[in-house]
Amino acid sequence: MTSKYAKWHHPYKPSQKFQKKVAYFSMEFGIDQGLKIYSGGLGFLAGSHMKAAHDLKQNLIGIGMLWKYGYYDQYRNPDQTLLPAFIEKNYCYLEDTGIELQVRIRNNHAVKVGVLVLKPEIFNTAPIYLLTTDVDGNDHLSRTITNRLYDPNDETRIAQSIILGVGGAKLVEILGGADIYHLNEGHALPAFYYLRNRGVSKEQMVFTTHTPEKGGHEERFGPMLNDFGFFERRLNDDELERETVSGNQLNYTIAALRMVKRANAVSKLHSKVARHMYEGVSGIAGVIPITNSQHxxxxxxxxxxxxxxxxxxxxxxxxxxxxxxxxxxxxxxxxxxxxxxxxxxxxxxxxxxxxxxxxxxxxxxxxxxxxxxxxxxxxxxxxxxxxxxxxxxxxxxxxxxxxxxxxxxxxxxxxxxxxxxxxxxxxxxxxxxxxxxxxxxxxxxxxxxxxxxxxxxxxxxxxxxxxxxxxxxxxxxxxxxxxxxxxxxxxxxxxxxxxxxxxxxxxxxxxxxxxxxxxxxxxxxxxxxxxxxxxxxxxxxxxxxxx
The missing domain is CATH 3.40.50.2000 (Glycogen Phosphorylase B;)
Incomplete structure (x- = not known):
């Protein structure tokens, strides 16, 4: 890889307290009003985390997605009621890394993934790498995968998780690998399967769960995910049965909790609620509280x-x-x-x-x-x-x-x-x-x-x-x-x-x-x-x- 970005790099020497190399995967980052790749609280939290990492000189990078239309722009109908609008966004300050990945989705279809970087000096954050499928060489459907944050189409959402998870994990490999892989919510779950298939231990994988709401814990039909390449390699029937819960459903949160050594909830009360939610579920990590905070x-x-x-x-x-x-x-x-x-x-x-x-x-x-x-x-x-x-x-x-x-x-x-x-x-x-x-x-x-x-x-x-x-x-x-x-x-x-x-x-x-x-x-x-x-x-x- 000839790109100058094909290495783990910070503009500062990491602090002695924070030497471990951490790759932080998040579907959204709320960094600045002028970078519309967030929907709300989860993004605000991730953005504040990246700013604090920069302040503390932590050896951490962000892995996210470059959403072509963002979440949505909020306007009004003629009667002043809500009107969502999807408007293409352009960010001249993002720099193309020259890195191009390939991720296989559904029937082994190869999708090209471009990588841009938000350099730390732009908004005083840890380096954040943003993946996009809107690149030359992809067919129309592939280019639309990174159009909308939380796309309403189920198949597109699955593809987004694969791009963020597998594409992000491949990117970290190119950058030299990480000591810790941190998933901020379960959206990037395919990263864990990719890493596990390559011998990365569960001690290197950690997970943050953010909500007690059922809608915030994606659950999808396991055989369909298998067809999509969600598990990076095709699972046989016995392997798939072990990954899924009742009705062949894969619960992203339960799967993540089974694959990590440590996990956290985002307040003390939430940790109690989360532990209660998964009472009786075997083989999952304990959930400790690390209360969310802001910059x-x-x-x-x-x-x-x-x-x-x-x-x-x-x-x-x-x-x-x-x-x-x-x-x-x-x-x-x-x-x-x-x-x-x-x-x-x-x-x-x-x-x-x-x-x-x-x-x-x-x-x-x-x-x-x-x-x-x-x-x-x-x-x-x-x-x-x-x-x-x-x-x-x-x-x-x-x-x-x-x-x-x-x-x-x-x-x-x-x-x-x-x-x-x-x-x-x-x-x-x-x-x-x-x-x-x-x-x-x-x-x-x-x-x-x-x-x-x-x-x-x-x-x-x-x-x-x-x-x-x-x-x-x-x-x-x-x-x-x-x-x-x-x-x-x-x-x-x-x-x-x-x-x-x-x-x-x-x-x-x-x-x-x-x-x-x-x-x-x-x-x-x-x-x-x-x-x-x-x-x-x-x-x-x-x-x-x-x-």
Whole structure:
């Protein structure tokens, strides 16, 4: 291989603490607004990990995919409802490595795979290699494999996993091999089969699982995967039976847990949930907690950070008002509504999924409308987030909010929820509202970056929140419920508790006790930094998962 990139290379000498060579496979990376190869939290997490690896001089590289159309661009139909758009992306700063791989998919069909690199100096990350099938010499169908992140077509999704897994593993071989192969979720599972077939031991393979949701644990018909070349070599009937579970289904997560020495969940609560999910499944690795975190240098507004470090609430409030003005400029641009920077501003912003309950505030409309029409304690609320374009239930919730808020001057639904808007919302909000049903949210890292910017968490007791929250001291938490209750009962009780906390705690403290509010804000930042910053997380991966 003549390419100058055909070797393991960093622009720095790896730190003595982080000498092990780690190849980190992820379907998405949220690095910068200008690199649209992510959909949401999983990508934000992977991006923060790459930034921390660079800061700490870790001997780690990222392996991902160059999505031609990204996830999707979020626009509106004429009636303001959700309109997904797929627009070709071009990135002149990515450099072609000159490396070309060949991966065989279905009936031994050879697919060419090109490799581009995001050099560390562009966005201050560890080197990230991005695979694409949109290269000369491939037929039309092969070129479309890397078109869309989380393509809705099952066969395309299988092909994407093979390209990322087998293609990524072949790339790492060209670069000189790795000491540790880390799969961030099960999307790149074929990498483990490829590596196992070549004698790589399970001590070198580690795995991170990210969600308790069934939809986040791909499960597909084993014989079909065998035909596709998912296992890199064709398995016989006995081998296939050993890999699959009931009904010849291959569960990607169970398969990964059986192939690794170590695995982690992404919060302490999630590790308990994950272990419970796989009770009785034989031969799987133990699942330890390494709580997700986010990159402070990227996400925290520097002036807010300085005011917090100097314990200067006056300077902090002044900067917060400036940031609220910036956010409200976007509200005005999108909705024609003028928000007041001195009014309490609540934001619900994350991926739209049914269990996250974006519309929980609307459960009792009479009660909710009393809150939003309270002239003594004015409230403004913003919703934002991307439903999966094939999730019609989540799209229905998004569109319901659009219709409900259209003529309400203090309520807004924003589109274009990507890194830039996420930053605006975290910097410009007073309350960061998080409403998943308990045990359903693995981590929920948006609340960490919100807290870094003085947005106070108001949340159910799920994901990372139990490790952070001191109710009334650094945020507000709804009373814990029995998660086995029927959904309707959970939603009713959580909504009533949410209204009560807003009316009895949040609104009076914000308006009547500004000194107390500032204390809660500063306690929130102190609780997040450094415990929930990615430097801690990236260090823990070396100490606990890669050891």
């Amino acid at each position: 402070q240098g990227f996400w925290q507004d520097s002036k807010l950070g300085q005011a917090w470090k100097k314990n200067n609430p006056v300077a902090f409030r002044k900067r917060k008002l400036e940031l609220k003005e910036e956010l409200f400029g976007e509200v005005l641009n999108q909705t024609g509504k003028i928000f007041d920077p001195r009014a309490l501003t609540i934001v619900w912003a994350r991926r739209f999924a049914e269990y996250k309950r974006a519309d929980l505030l609307l459960y009792d409309l009479q009660r909710f409308e009393q809150i939003i029409s309270n002239s003594s304690y004015p409230v403004q609320i913003i919703w934002a987030g991307k439903p999966y374009p094939g999730d019609h239930g989540a799209i229905g919730i998004f569109n319901r909010l659009v219709h409900y808020t259209r003529h309400k001057a203090n309520l807004a639904v924003l589109t274009g929820y990507e890194i830039a808007l996420s930053r605006l919302l975290k910097e410009g909000s007073d309350i960061w509202l998080n409403t998943p049903r308990i045990t359903r949210e693995a981590s929920g890292t948006s609340g960490m970056t919100a807290a870094m910017n003085g947005s106070v968490n108001l949340s159910t007791r799920d994901g990372w929140i139990p490790e952070f929250i001191r109710n009334g001291k650094n945020g507000f938490v709804l009373p814990a419920l029995d998660h086995n209750l029927p959904h309707g009962e959970q939603d009713y009780k959580d909504s009533q508790n949410l209204y009560k906390i807003l009316e009895d705690k949040v609104m009076p403290i914000y308006y009547d006790k500004p000194g107390n509010w500032s204390e809660i804000v500063f306690n929130g930042i102190e609780g997040v930094v450094p415990q929930f910053t990615s430097a801690r997380m990236a260090t823990e991966y070396y100490e606990k998962l890669y050891r």
